[in-house]
Amino acid sequence: MEQVHHRTYADIDEVREDLFKYIELFYNRKRLHRSLGYMSPVAYRLQKLSA
Template identity: 55%
Template structure:
């Protein structure tokens, strides 16, 4: 994870919080996933709800 390598953390708690935010905010919500037809999970969920 390039984002994490750029940071120096004073505590594990800070590192865990940052990693959690990366996973929950970017990876799970915004990142395009090939298994979803290259849509982000949020976009894919919206499409499913509309159809």
């Protein structure tokens, strides 16, 4: 809902592209998650790999 609230899309392909960009470029890379100790998923994975 964060991404699509108050947005209008021309077709389902536009929705898919927008959601993909949101998830892959923002949510998984920058958004902090409480369950991960307020780290982004990418930062969390990198920390686990280097440990």
